[in-house]
Amino acid sequence: MKELQIKAAELLENGTVNLLIGFCEDLGKRLVPCFIETAAEANILVFNQECKNNLSVYLHKKEVKDAVKIGLVANVATLRSVLQLLSENQLWSLTLTYLTVNGAGELVVLRSAEELEAYVQANFPTCRPEDQEMLDKLNAMSREERWAFWKDQLSECVKCYACRAVCPMCYCTVCTTECNQPQWIKTSAQTSGNFEYHTMRAMHLAGRCINCGECGRICPAGIPVHLLTAQMNQEMEQEFGGKTGWSLKGGYAMNTFKPGDKENFIK
Amino acid sequence: MDTNQYIPYQVRIADIIDEAPLVRTYKLEFTDPSANFTFKAGQFAEYGVFGEGESTFCIASSPTREGYIECTFRSSGRVTKALSNCEINDIIGLRGPFGKPFPIEEWYGKDIVFITGGIGLPPLRCVIWNVLDQREKFGKVSIYYGARTVADLVYKEELENWKNRPDVDLFLTVDPGGETKDWKDNVGFVPTIIEQNLPSSKNAIAIVAGPPILIKMSMPILAKCGFANDKIFTTLENRMKCGVGKCGHCTVGKTYVCKDGPVFTYEEVLQMPQEY
Amino acid sequence: MELKLISSSDIAVFVDGLLKAGKVVVAPVLKQSGKVFFKPVQSFAEVATDYIQTAFSAKEVVFPKVEELFTYQHNEEGGLDIKDHLDRIPETVVWGLRPCDAAGFDYLNKFFLQENPDAYFKARYDKTTLVTMSCNKCDASCFCTSVDSHPGDTKGSDILLTAMDDKFYVEVMTEKGNILINSNSALFTSTDTLSKEAFLAKPLTHFSMDEIKDKIQNAYASVEWKQASMGCFSCGACAFACPTCTCFDIQDEGTQDHGKRVRCWDACGLSQFTKHSSGHNPRNTQTERRRQRLMHKFKYSVENLGVVSCVGCGRCIRVCPSHLNIFENIQSVTK
Numbered sequence: 001m002k003e004l005q006i007k008a009a010e011l012l013e014n015g016t017v018n019l020l021i022g023f024c025e026d027l028g029k030r031l032v033p034c035f036i037e038t039a040a041e042a043n044i045l046v047f048n049q050e051c052k053n054n055l056s057v058y059l060h061k062k063e064v065k066d067a068v069k070i071g072l073v074a075n076v077a078t079l080r081s082v083l084q085l086l087s088e089n090q091l092w093s094l095t096l097t098y099l100t101v102n103g104a105g106e107l108v109v110l111r112s113a114e115e116l117e118a119y120v121q122a123n124f125p126t127c128r129p130e131d132q133e134m135l136d137k138l139n140a141m142s143r144e145e146r147w148a149f150w151k152d153q154l155s156e157c158v159k160c161y162a163c164r165a166v167c168p169m170c171y172c173t174v175c176t177t178e179c180n181q182p183q184w185i186k187t188s189a190q191t192s193g194n195f196e197y198h199t200m201r202a203m204h205l206a207g208r209c210i211n212c213g214e215c216g217r218i219c220p221a222g223i224p225v226h227l228l229t230a231q232m233n234q235e236m237e238q239e240f241g242g243k244t245g246w247s248l249k250g251g252y253a254m255n256t257f258k259p260g261d262k263e264n265f266i267k
Numbered sequence: 268m269d270t271n272q273y274i275p276y277q278v279r280i281a282d283i284i285d286e287a288p289l290v291r292t293y294k295l296e297f298t299d300p301s302a303n304f305t306f307k308a309g310q311f312a313e314y315g316v317f318g319e320g321e322s323t324f325c326i327a328s329s330p331t332r333e334g335y336i337e338c339t340f341r342s343s344g345r346v347t348k349a350l351s352n353c354e355i356n357d358i359i360g361l362r363g364p365f366g367k368p369f370p371i372e373e374w375y376g377k378d379i380v381f382i383t384g385g386i387g388l389p390p391l392r393c394v395i396w397n398v399l400d401q402r403e404k405f406g407k408v409s410i411y412y413g414a415r416t417v418a419d420l421v422y423k424e425e426l427e428n429w430k431n432r433p434d435v436d437l438f439l440t441v442d443p444g445g446e447t448k449d450w451k452d453n454v455g456f457v458p459t460i461i462e463q464n465l466p467s468s469k470n471a472i473a474i475v476a477g478p479p480i481l482i483k484m485s486m487p488i489l490a491k492c493g494f495a496n497d498k499i500f501t502t503l504e505n506r507m508k509c510g511v512g513k514c515g516h517c518t519v520g521k522t523y524v525c526k527d528g529p530v531f532t533y534e535e536v537l538q539m540p541q542e543y
Numbered sequence: 544m545e546l547k548l549i550s551s552s553d554i555a556v557f558v559d560g561l562l563k564a565g566k567v568v569v570a571p572v573l574k575q576s577g578k579v580f581f582k583p584v585q586s587f588a589e590v591a592t593d594y595i596q597t598a599f600s601a602k603e604v605v606f607p608k609v610e611e612l613f614t615y616q617h618n619e620e621g622g623l624d625i626k627d628h629l630d631r632i633p634e635t636v637v638w639g640l641r642p643c644d645a646a647g648f649d650y651l652n653k654f655f656l657q658e659n660p661d662a663y664f665k666a667r668y669d670k671t672t673l674v675t676m677s678c679n680k681c682d683a684s685c686f687c688t689s690v691d692s693h694p695g696d697t698k699g700s701d702i703l704l705t706a707m708d709d710k711f712y713v714e715v716m717t718e719k720g721n722i723l724i725n726s727n728s729a730l731f732t733s734t735d736t737l738s739k740e741a742f743l744a745k746p747l748t749h750f751s752m753d754e755i756k757d758k759i760q761n762a763y764a765s766v767e768w769k770q771a772s773m774g775c776f777s778c779g780a781c782a783f784a785c786p787t788c789t790c791f792d793i794q795d796e797g798t799q800d801h802g803k804r805v806r807c808w809d810a811c812g813l814s815q816f817t818k819h820s821s822g823h824n825p826r827n828t829q830t831e832r833r834r835q836r837l838m839h840k841f842k843y844s845v846e847n848l849g850v851v852s853c854v855g856c857g858r859c860i861r862v863c864p865s866h867l868n869i870f871e872n873i874q875s876v877t878k
Contacts, residue, residue: 027871028860053865061773062828063769158608159779159807160778160783161779162778162862162864165778165864166778187807189609220598220862222574222575222578
């Protein structure tokens with residue numbers, strides 16, 4: 001992607017960006033995250049539909065934050081994550097520049113949070129068809145069938161926490177799973193503890209997950225954990241309105257009170 | 268015989284002594300008379316509250332005193348809090364002894380210098396007891412010990428005992444501001460007190476344990492006195508779980524603190540990556 | 544070593560025979576996600592054959608992801624009944640390992656049994672027979688030839704099978720392997736000549752352990768560690784997929800009256816792995832943690848046990864969400 005490489009080199013050369021996070025090709029021809037600090041390295045950058053990683057997760061990393069002026073090569077799901085993180089006030093110490101490619105194949109450079117918001121709203125992604133198909137299938141099941149499905153799936157979980165690690169919204173410095181007074185969630189990978197972990201995570205992400213699907217895609221055990229948070233999100237949208245990763249103002253349903261909120265659950 | 272090192276002994280809490288705020292000593296007796304538990308000074312054990320987990324402390328008593336062992340710990344995490352809630356006659360689990368002990372037999376005829384602070388005294392008390400119980404085998408015995416405040420000093424009764432012994436030089440201190448109205452001993456950080464009472468390195472061994480800052484500040488003073496790095500011993504602490512060199516938590520470079528230590532010479536410590 | 548042959552069609556007969564005889568057979572199985580895992584099978588028909596490598600290793604057979612150390616129960620005398628259940632382990636055959644995986648078992652054997660023998664590992668390993676399948680294909684993540692192994696290596700195997708056109712070479716390496724063959728010896732014929740080179744994959748060799756053993760002595764201080772770990776976000780996927788990672792946590796699950804003590808997989812990459820209860824963390828950054836992982840595999844294991852504890856299976860590269868590349872990292876820090 002010549003245009004991308006040239007622009008990236010320019011941003012690094014003129015000091016707009018100290019560290020650029022993008023994609024490059026590895027020995028196995030996979031597209032993997034790369035971190036470049038000089039214009040000379042920009043010629044390794046690649047960007048296409050196969051670039052699935054949500055690179056905004058790296059914005060929490062100390063070694064990245066130290067660079068302050070960050071460039072991010074991002075697909076629209078990643079840009080939506082950044083918008084959600086900005087609305088949660090997580091990126092205040094960084095100056096961000098975004099590079100993306102629109103539907104017409106043109107390079108787009110976004111230099112401010114406002115430009116980011118406008119772009120995301122204009123190109124807002126919908127639920128992937130294969131995920132919607134799976135959600136419909138699960139919702140059509142009886143409770144017992146659904147329980148059996150997830151019990152089967154979650155028995156494979158090895159508690160590697162890769163799902164938590166790749167999620168840009170999982171940025172707590174001490175996770176609930178790391179608390180042992182009390183031991184909220186068992187550390188061992190037994191099915192009941194696995195259920196506890198994944199349902200806890202879905203709850204913590206309700207109304208925050210932007211459905212990039214990374215958690216499910218990268219799960220080493222092949223468990224489609226992204227469906228749990230996708231389902232939570234659809235329910236949140238139905239109950240409270242609003243869309244995650246839509247606006248800088250956010251308004252995360254689980255910690256926002258509005259006088260018009262339904263209270264029919266209080267009996 | 269293939270022993271299963273994960274199965275604990277069951278020990279009864281025979282006595283509890285409150286040493287300092289949050290610090291307790293438990294005197295433990297084995298419930299199984301055939302247990303035949305033997306250990307050497309410097310070794311540690313895993314003390315467990317069933318249902319909560321295990322925590323690692325040195326064995327703070329000496330093998331010269333049979334029939335029981337003692338451990339001293341500060342309540343700081345999940346397991347130590349649960350241990351603190353135990354009462355006399357409660358049964359807890361104990362696995363061990365683990366680790367390489369202090370090579371006390373190699374120190375016969377030498378002067379021994381102990382330097383420690385605060386909760387660092389328990390790991391050295393086993394050696395002090397071991398030395399004092401065979402007093403005639405050693406030369407001069409000097410103990411430099413201090414804590415933040417008078418209340419934080421552990422083994423207060425024994426400190427009195429050591430102070431009154433003519434064959435032990437005890438230099439006791441509290442940090443500036445930590446003294447009480449009737450405090451009669453030194454006031455000052457432990458390294459300062461060592462500077463004021465320099466130990467001789469001639470035919471001597473130094474053992475340093477305790478807060479990392481104390482170790483860091485004491486080493487240059489010992490070097491100034493002429494102690495070679497292989498004549499200075501310390502006991503390292505790291506996060507431990509299994510105690511037998513398998514779970515990987517305590518590694519520093521290629522060294523497992525649990526099975527290759529916890530006793531090391533300062534020379535060995537300097538050769539490790541500084542990740543402890 | 545005894546050399547035999549078996550026809551391709553008789554392989555299924557052999558495996559189904561083992562199952563009928565009551566052995567647990569753990570073999571690669573294709574799951575709906577498209578990934579292949581080692582699972583107990585009920586017939587040879589379930590065994591996956593056309594794949595390069597499984598997602599996770601087979602170490603679960605001898606080192607389960609959750610292992611009960613003992614149960615405890617308060618008794619009437621005021622003490623506790625503490626019981627381990629090591630007598631309940633069945634005879635198990637692991638079928639279809641790759642030579643890198645078998646080399647992994649060889650390492651596990653040394654690690655768990657050489658010093659302070661681990662009773663749980665021993666109980667399982669003694670009851671396990673390893674039947675390995677040579678590799679006739681590989682991908683860019685495979686690098687066994689860089690770590691003292693190769694696609695037809697017998698190290699760690701009880702039996703090594705190499706597929707030819709319509710039959711398999713059968714290299715019987717140990718007494719355990721012999722016992723397995725003799726369970727249906729009629730299926731096997733003896734042979735003298737072993738010529739398997741043509742049927743083996745040819746992975747790229749990136750370095751040799753001879754050169755690395757020297758160069759890694761100074762790698763701790765390399766400035767390349769930061770770049771090598773930039774993509775890492777501190778999960779345990781690589782450690783859990785790895786055939787030779789052995790770190791574990793010990794947890795009690797239950798009340799003070801009754802319950803169990805278990806050990807479960809842990810990973811040095813996880814941020815809390817070395818954290819003291821005081822809050823002090825000797826390996827506080829991801830750079831330090833990734834350095835520990837690679838130094839352990841390529842230097843400390845060599846110093847402690849005489850073998851490199853990486854077998855070149857490439858799983859860590861494949862499961863890593865960022866595909867961090869262990870052999871590229873080793874090359875850059877030893878430059």
